[in-house]
Amino acid sequence: AQKVTQAQTEISVVEKEDVTLDCVYETRDxxxxxxxxxxxxxxxxxxxxxxxxxxxxxxxxxxxxxxFQKSTSSFNFTITASQVVDxxxxxxxxxxxxxxxxxxxxxxxxxxLTVNP
Amino acid sequence: xxxxxxxxxxxxxxRGQQVTLRCSPKSGHDTVSWYQQxxxxxxxxxxxxxEEEERQRGNFPDRFSGHQFxxxxxxxxxxxxxxxxxxxxxxxxxxxxxxxxxxxxNGTRLTVT
Numbered sequence: 001a002q003k004v005t006q007a008q009t010e011i012s013v014v015e016k017e018d019v020t021l022d023c024v025y026e027t028r029d030x031x032x033x034x035x036x037x038x039x040x041x042x043x044x045x046x047x048x049x050x051x052x053x054x055x056x057x058x059x060x061x062x063x064x065x066x067x068f069q070k071s072t073s074s075f076n077f078t079i080t081a082s083q084v085v086d087x088x089x090x091x092x093x094x095x096x097x098x099x100x101x102x103x104x105x106x107x108x109x110x111x112x113l114t115v116n117p
Numbered sequence: 118x119x120x121x122x123x124x125x126x127x128x129x130x131x132r133g134q135q136v137t138l139r140c141s142p143k144s145g146h147d148t149v150s151w152y153q154q155x156x157x158x159x160x161x162x163x164x165x166x167x168e169e170e171e172r173q174r175g176n177f178p179d180r181f182s183g184h185q186f187x188x189x190x191x192x193x194x195x196x197x198x199x200x201x202x203x204x205x206x207x208x209x210x211x212x213x214x215x216x217x218x219x220x221x222x223n224g225t226r227l228t229v230t
Contacts, residue, residue, distance in 0.1 A: 037221075043224040044223045044224070045160070045207065045209075045219075045221035046221075047219070050218050103150045103209065104173055107161070
């Protein structure tokens, strides 16, 4: 069975601070996909990134960056120079290859990020 | 280009009743998945529909059933509602064979009293 752990339940920072959201996963499969989603108060899950298990390159997209380390089964997410609009619940998720378009996601419990002005 | 739409937005039911939630996938998508998200928790996979059949199912009792129509829209039915069924129900769509990530709707907030 797969498991995703987000140990940080809530994080509160002041605007312009950098913040890292931790994600640790468990799976016996060698091929899998990792995701980060953002959930604003409206409820919709907004896709941020997908990474397959064979691609350990770190990725940067604007103020967002992701650090994937198979050795520690971690897929951490950093927001640089945080803004109030980044306030949301962030979910890390995992799916296995063959689970059709990654539609069967195993989610972590989420991290509530609050960015204060 | 309409995204995933769900109805109703909110719903209040009494324990023991039955409920039907509806989902229209994003244009061009043919696969619909349903998730249950209890308050303060991550979403949990209920099931997925493709070609009008249930293709995958999570760890949910038979009280949870679904349907997919020829136009790819879907319904989630829950019978004999329990207080513990109170949650945000999310629908997500994708296109079979396409490796793009899921598109989620805003969800239906179900409260069981």
